[in-house]
Amino acid sequence: MQRRDFAVVLATTVPAALAATPALAHGRPGGGQPAGQLPHRMLQALAGELEDRNTAADLVPHLYDVxxxxxxxxxxxxxxxFLxxxxxxxxPAxxxxxxxxxxPEPGPVNEELADTVARIRRRRRIPVYAQWEIARFLKDKHQMKDVTSIEPVIEPDGTITYLSTDGVAAQVAEARRQLPGGIxxxxxxxxxxxxxxxxxxxxxxxxxxxxxxxFEMPGxxxxxxxxxxxxxxxxxxVHDMAAQWQVLRQKMITAAYPNG
Structure with a gap:
């Protein structure tokens, strides 16, 4: 199968599969396995493109997930x-x-995220760890207590190093491990x-x-x-998919060759 044929198959089958299969259109809230025809059609198309059904079968779940x-x-x-x-x-500042x-200024999206946290906290009062852009609104706009702000790293010369998603998660994990009750x-x-x-x-x-x-997330x-x-x-x-692929790549390499 030519590469353009693979693209045509996806372009013609994905909309039909999504329309016919609400579970695919709306995700897997319960974390179950993908249903419907789309993964099967993807497997058919990729197996033909690669001329290798086994490798295609390995790749399709990742392609579908990402x-x-x-x-x-x-x-x-x-x-x-906790949250x-x-x-x-x-x-920009x-x-x-x-x-x-x-x-920089936190901006309106982070204000919406703070408002979402506030709605959740009204239903259940539990500790909050928030990236600093959100924490500013939680403290100043919502006067929320029990909020730990995850701040950027500021070097002695004033240079700011902003935390990635993983950097924020790492700081929260370290803080929670210090608690008597565990994470x-x-x-x-x-x-x-x-x-x-x-x-x-x-x-x-x-x-x-x-x-x-x-709870609906801002979008x-x-x-x-x-x-x-x-x-x-x-x-x-595209940015998010690239980040997911980067993490998956390292996980697969480590799993295949744990000793390097």
């Missing part, structure tokens, strides 16, 4: 011991200045297209994690964001 599954596993609020809120985008040494189960709050990876990254740091069931992009990849959905989804 490219077609955007919902994270959820759990009821009563199962959660982790991951930031998304920002706005109002006064300008060197962006390597001047913190506990996290409820993860994140931007709609980011929250799946937030849950995965939190779990990769050894924390049992779910998105809180029944409106900010065209004025200081991070270009967070201004538009098409750009962000």
């Amino acid at each position: 490219g077609f599954e955007w919902e994270s596993e959820t759990a009821p609020l009563g199962r959660l011991d 982790i809120a991951y930031g998304f985008g920002n706005r 109002v006064g300008g200045g060197n962006p390597t040494k001047v913190l 506990g189960t996290a409820g993860v709050i994140g931007f709609r297209d980011h929250v799946k990876r937030c849950v995965q990254t939190t779990r990769d740091r050894g924390i049992t994690a779910y998105a809180p069931r029944g 409106t992009y900010d065209p004025q964001s200081g991070q270009p990849w967070t201004r538009r959905r098409d750009l962000y989804l």
